[in-house]
Every structure is written in C-alpha cells, then in structure tokens.
Amino acid sequence: xxxxxxxxxxxxxVGSLYALTALGIGLIFGVMRLINFAHGELITxxxxxxxxxxxxxxxxxxxxxxxxxxVLALITERAAFRPLRNADPTTLLISSFALxxxxxxxxxxxxxxxxxxxxFLPALARQIExxxxxxxxxxxxxxxxxxxxxVALTWFLKATxxxxxxxxxxxxxxxxxxxxxxxxxxxxxxxxxxxxLAAAVSCLVVVQTGVVQPRMGLxxxxxxxxxxxxxxxxxxSGAALGGFLVGAATILxxxxxxxxxxxxxxxxxxxxxxxxxxxRPQGLxxxxxxxxxx
Amino acid sequence: MTxxxxxxxxxxxxxxxxxxxxxxxxxxxxxxxxxxxxxxxxGAGKTxxxxxxxxxxxxxxxxxxxxxxPLGGIAxxxxxxxxxxxxxxxxxxxxxxxxxxxxxxxxxxxHDSRAVAADLDRFFGMFPILAERRRQPAGQLSGGEQQxxxxxxxxxxxxxxxxxxxxxxxxxxxxxxxxxxxxxxIRAQGVTILLVEQNAERVFxxxxxxxxxxxxxxxxxxxxxEIKSHPRFDAAYFGVRMREAASEP
Numbered sequence: 050x051x052x053x054x055x056x057x058x059x060x061x062x063v064g065s066l067y068a069l070t071a072l073g074i075g076l077i078f079g080v081m082r083l084i085n086f087a088h089g090e091l092i093t094x095x096x097x098x099x100x101x102x103x104x105x106x107x108x109x110x111x112x113x114x115x116x117x118x119x120v121l122a123l124i125t126e127r128a129a130f131r132p133l134r135n136a137d138p139t140t141l142l143i144s145s146f147a148l149x150x151x152x153x154x155x156x157x158x159x160x161x162x163x164x165x166x167x168x169f170l171p172a173l174a175r176q177i178e179x180x181x182x183x184x185x186x187x188x189x190x191x192x193x194x195x196x197x198x199x200v201a202l203t204w205f206l207k208a209t210x211x212x213x214x215x216x217x218x219x220x221x222x223x224x225x226x227x228x229x230x231x232x233x234x235x236x237x238x239x240x241x242x243x244x245x246l247a248a249a250v251s252c253l254v255v256v257q258t259g260v261v262q263p264r265m266g267l268x269x270x271x272x273x274x275x276x277x278x279x280x281x282x283x284x285x286s287g288a289a290l291g292g293f294l295v296g297a298a299t300i301l302x303x304x305x306x307x308x309x310x311x312x313x314x315x316x317x318x319x320x321x322x323x324x325x326x327x328x329r330p331q332g333l334x335x336x337x338x339x340x341x342x343x
Numbered sequence: 344m345t346x347x348x349x350x351x352x353x354x355x356x357x358x359x360x361x362x363x364x365x366x367x368x369x370x371x372x373x374x375x376x377x378x379x380x381x382x383x384x385x386g387a388g389k390t391x392x393x394x395x396x397x398x399x400x401x402x403x404x405x406x407x408x409x410x411x412x413p414l415g416g417i418a419x420x421x422x423x424x425x426x427x428x429x430x431x432x433x434x435x436x437x438x439x440x441x442x443x444x445x446x447x448x449x450x451x452x453x454h455d456s457r458a459v460a461a462d463l464d465r466f467f468g469m470f471p472i473l474a475e476r477r478r479q480p481a482g483q484l485s486g487g488e489q490q491x492x493x494x495x496x497x498x499x500x501x502x503x504x505x506x507x508x509x510x511x512x513x514x515x516x517x518x519x520x521x522x523x524x525x526x527x528x529i530r531a532q533g534v535t536i537l538l539v540e541q542n543a544e545r546v547f548x549x550x551x552x553x554x555x556x557x558x559x560x561x562x563x564x565x566x567x568x569e570i571k572s573h574p575r576f577d578a579a580y581f582g583v584r585m586r587e588a589a590s591e592p
Contacts, residue, residue: 217437217448224435227397229423229451229500 054182056304062188064297065195066250070273071292072202073246075285079219079336080239081134082283083141084274087125089266090152091118091247092254096261097160099252100167107170115248121152122244123237131233149267156263164262169255191253198249199289202242206285211238219283272296275318279325281332290333295322348411350375350535351396351504356405358391358559365391367559368405375503378526378536380546380567383556383580389539390432392556393508396537397429398422410503424452428502432509434493438482442473445481445492449499459499466495469528487518494525498534505529506537511545523549543580547571555579 070088077085095114102110129148133141173187206212211234217225218235226232250269255261273292280291298321302314310317325333349372358366366388373379381389394400396407398419407414409425417425428449437445446466450459467474470491476484481492490510497505507526511519519542526549530536540546546553547567554564555576562579563570570576 213440213444213447214451216440216444220437220439221435223399223419224431224437225448226420227399227423227429227431228448228496229420230448231420 051182055184056300058184058188058192059304060297060300062191063300064293064295065192066253067269067273067276067292067296068289069195069198069246069250069292070269071276071280071288071295072199072285073243073250074270074274075277075280075283075288076239076243076246078277078288079283079285080215080222080236081130081141082138083130083145084138085130085243086142086145086267086270086274087129087148087152088243088247089268089270090149090156091122091244092251092266092269093156093261093263094118094121094152094266095248095251096167096255096265097156099169099255100165100261103167103169110169111252114252115245118248118251119241119244122240122247125152126237126240131236134232134236153263153267160263162263164260166259167255167261168259169252173256187253187256191257194249194253198246202246202285205242211235215239272299275322279322279329279332281335283336284332284334287332287334287336294333347374349373350410351537352406352408353392353396354406354408356392356395356407357403358388358395358400359403360391364559366395366402369556369559369561371554371561373504373535373537375535376530376533377552378530378538378550380538380540380550380553381556382540382543382546382553383562385541387556388559389556390508391559393429393506393537393539394431397427397506399429423500423502426501426503428497428500428505430490430493430497430505430507430510432512434486434489436481436484436489436492436496439480441478442481442484442492443477445496446473446477446499449496452500462499462501466498469525470495487514487521490514490518490522491525494522494529498529502534504535504537506539508539509541510538511540511542519545 070092073088074085077083077088095118098114098117099110102113125148129144130141133144173190175186176183177186177189179189206216214225214230215235215238218230218232222232254265254269272295276292276295277288278291279295280287280289295318298318299314302317303311306314306317351371351373353369353371356366356369357364369392381392383389391400395402398414398417409427412425414422414425437448446463450462453459467477472488473492473495476488481489484492494507510522514522523545526536526538538546538550550567552565553567553570554561555570556562557579563573563575565573
C-alpha cells in the first residue's frame with residue numbers, strides 16, 4: 050500500500066513538471082501558432098544560472114533563474130520570432146528548432162557539454178511522513194508549486210484585462226487587434242509567462258536530478274510537446290492535462306511494467322498517444338474557434 | 344453633403360492581392376452624421392475597401408484620411424483609437440469568451456471604467472438579450488444575437504465612424520429589420536455609418552447616399568433616392584454581375 054502511494058506521488062509530481070512545461074509551450078502556441086522548441090533552452094539556461102549563482106543565498110539563485118528565463122524568452126521573441134510573425138507556421142516551427150540548436154551550441158561553447166553536478170536545495174530530498182506514508186518532500190513541493198502556478202495563471206487569464214486580451218488574441222488575433230488589443234504587448238507577456246514557467250520547471254528538475262547539462266531542456270520539451278498535442282493544441286487546459294498524463298504515464302509504466310519491458314516504457318507511452326490521436330484527433334480538450342493567426 | 348471637411352476622405356485608393364486588382368482608384372467622402380451605403384455584387388471590392396479603411400489591408404496606392412489625419416502607416420491596433428470601429432463580415436465575435444467579455448474587449452482602448460460601466464448599462468437596455476446572456480459563451484448566441492453583440496462591441500469604443508460589412512448576411516428578414524432599426528438609433532446618437540451590403544433594398548431604406556460598386560470601381564453614386572430610381576442602377580449592379588457570372592468557369 051505504501052509503495053503504491055509513493056508511486057502515485059511520484060507520478061503526480063513528474064506529471065506536474067510536464068504539465069508546467071506543456072503549459073509554457075501551449076501559451077505561446079495559443080497566441081502565435083508557434084510551437085516553440087526553444088522553450089527547452091529557457092529551462093536549460095535557468096538551470097545554468099543556478100549553477101553560476103551557486104553559493105549565493107537561495108532567493109538570489111531563484112530570482113536569477115527566473116530573470117534569466119524571462120529575459121531570454123523576451124530576447125528570442127524580439128530577435129527570432131517577431132520578424133517572422135506573418136510567416137507561415139512551418140517557418141516559425143523551423144526557426145524555433147534553429148533557435149533551440151543555436152542556444153544549445155552556444156551553451157556548449159561557453160561551458161562545455163559535460164554534465165555538471167549541482168546540489169541545489171538538498172533539504173528537499175528529505176523523506177517526510179504524510180498521512181502515515183513516507184514521501185519525498187520534493188514531490189510534495191513540486192505538486193504544490195504546480196498547483197500554485199496553475200491557479201495564478203488561471204487567475205491572470207480570467208480576472209485581468211491583459212489576460213482577457215490574451216484569450217481574445219488566442220481565439221482571433223486579427224479581430225482582437227481591430228478592437229485595439231496590442232499584438233506586441235500580448236505576445237511579449239505570453240513569452241514572459243512561458244519564461245516563468247520554464248524557470249519553475251528548471252529549479253524543480255535540478256533539485257530532483259542534481260545535475261545540469263545542455264540538453265536537459267530539450268528532452269523535457271519533446272515529451273511535454275507530445276502532451277500538448279494529445280491535450281489539444283491551442284487549449285491551455287488541454288496542454289496542462291496532456292502534459293500531466295504523459296508525465297504520469299511514464300512513471301506508472303516504469304513502476305508497473307514487467308522488468309524486462311521497462312526499457313521500452315517510452316514506446317508504450319507513444320502507443321497510448323497514437324491511440325488517443327486515433328480516437329480524438331483534436332486532442333482531449335479541443336481548442337474552440339481557432340482562427341486567424343495574426 | 345454638409346459643408347466643411349469630410350470625416351472620412353478616401354482618395355485614389357487601389358488594393359491589390361497579387362495580380363488581382365480588388366479596388367481600382369476609388370474616391371469616397373463621408374460627412375459627419377451621414378449614413379453612406381456601398382452596394383454591389385459579390386467580389387466587387389466592397390469588403391476590400393472597408394478592410395483598407397480599417398487598416399487590416401494595406402493599400403497599393405491612394406490615401407485614407409480620417410478627421411483630417413492620414414491613416415497611412417498607422418498600426419492596425421491604433422485605428423480604433425482614431426474613432427473607427429468595424430463590424431466585420433461574419434461578425435468575428437469571440438465564441439469561447441462570454442458575452443460580457445466580448446463587450447469589454449470592445450472597450451479595450453478606454454480607461455474610463457465608470458463611463459464604460461454606464462455604457463454597458465445603456466447597451467443592456469438597448470439589447471436585452473445580451474443582458475440576459477451576459478455570462479454565457481458568445482458562441483451560444485443565435486446569428487442575430489451575435490450580430491447585435493458585434494455592433495454593441497464596436498460601439499463600446501465610442502467610435503465616430505461605425506463600419507458594417509454585410510450586417511444582414513445569413514439572418515432572417517425579421518432579424519434584419521431589427522438590426523436596421525438599430526442602425527437608425529445609432530445614427531440618431533451622432534455616429535456616422537458606412538454600410539456595405541449586397542442587399543441593396545435594405546441600404547436604400549436607411550442610407551443618405553449610396554455608391555454602386557462593381558469590378559473594383561464606383562459605377563454610380565449619389566443620393567439614395569436618386570440612385571434607387573436611376574435608369575443605370577440595374578446595369579451598374581446586375582449587369583456586371585451577369586457578366587462576371589458568365590466569365591466564371
């Protein structure tokens with residue numbers, strides 16, 4: 050019984066990480082119809098910021114990671130995506146790949162490709178008693194951080210003027226602009242928010258794995274992207290749900306598959322993904338009224 | 344036309360999509376307080392003309408001047424702040440947002456939240472169905488209700504010029520009566536209206552002046568009553584349509 054609860058906690062916490070990553074990708078897709086694979090590098094750069102600031106007080110490290118992810122998100126939007134805003138989605142997709150590779154190689158050039166150990170917030174590795182079951186503190190923190198960010202993002206989108214502008218832009222960007230919604234502002238805010246989400250994921254992953262390496266972000270983003278697709282591209286709740294399900298499924302398969310099949314757990318996840326898309330090609334929670342890009 | 348400078352002045356406007364000339368050297372003046380109608384068959388360039396005034400389509404040549412200021416080079420999202428509001432063809436309401444959120448988006452450029460609230464109350468009086476359904480997703484409204492929403496949303500920017508593209512399209516005649524009665528009320532409140540329609544009869548019933556557009560040009564223009572009984576009206580409107588229909592593959 051205790052083992053089952055532990056596995057479930059693990060599944061939920063890993064699912065939460067992928068949900069946050071998928072949400073970052075979904076947010077940008079919503080307003081720009083851009084699948085931003087360079088979202089992974091926001092995660093990676095935030096992690097290397099933690100490494101660079103190692104030894105400083107924790108709040109400074111966190112602040113540094115979040116700031117770097119936001120600034121990098123805004124710079125990439127301005128330099129790489131704004132000039133292509135009227136290009137077709139394939140061009141945007143390819144440029145996001147190019148940007149992702151460029152940032153990865155840049156990092157390798159600056160710090161090398163070797164994996165580096167980083168003992169960030171070791172206190173979170175502690176086991177705690179929770180409702181009679183021993184759980185890792187980090188899992189609970191991960192789940193709480195994900196819930197807080199989801200609630201905050203929902204509040205922002207539903208209750209603020211800028212959030213309303215973002216939702217309108219996601220549905221029909223041209224009409225939103227006709228009404229006076231500022232395209233540059235809405236897109237910049239979406240990128241800044243994706244930077245915050247990326248930094249949160251980065252910090253949690255670094256605590257969990259204890260290492261940083263230049264490809265860490267891309268690996269997360271590819272799985273999370275699969276999550277946004279099965280959730281329904283263009284729908285934020287779909288992205289969160291899809292990311293969560295893919296992440297949680299990976300852990301559950303790891304735990305419950307016969308040992309000699311565990312090496313193929315990704316294959317099982319992708320079979321499940323294929324089945325979902327076969328029966329619900331629009332995703333689990335389809336986006337309503339996808340129209341004009343901009 | 345009344346004296347003084349026109350509210351909207353379009354001069355020598357040309358709109359091209361690739362090799363296709365959608366609008367060819369059109370001139371159009373609209374005085375404050377007028378209702379001007381543009382009628383013509385499908386593909387005549389009416390919508391292109393309207394989208395160019397709204398800043399959505401960039402002209403290949405010519406100028407658009409509004410309230411004495413040239414609109415050339417102005418960003419799409421800044422046009423509404425000049426005092427121009429658009430009710431586009433197909434309405435383009437935000438289906439997944441509530442009726443209330445759609446209306447608030449209409450007031451995007453305004454920061455006088457108290458006056459916006461007062462306007463909302465006024466519109467809910469004019470459009471009781473919108474008041475009743477303010478918390479529902481706008482996609483659940485009927486076509487006529489969506490048209491009312493699109494008009495109310497446009498009015499919330501407090502425009503000096505309201506442009507409507509095919510407001511009667513796809514609506515039952517009774518609903519169209521309501522929409523046109525509404526346009527009369529809006530004009531009485533001092534808003535200038537530019538109306539694009541295939542449904543010429545409706546336009547004659549409300550417009551002060553009418554232009555007949557075909558093949559990207561104004562074929563005929565003048566007072567509504569004069570155009571309605573003009574001997575060349577049918578030729579200008581229907582003649583071109585028949586020729587276009589004949590040339591289609």
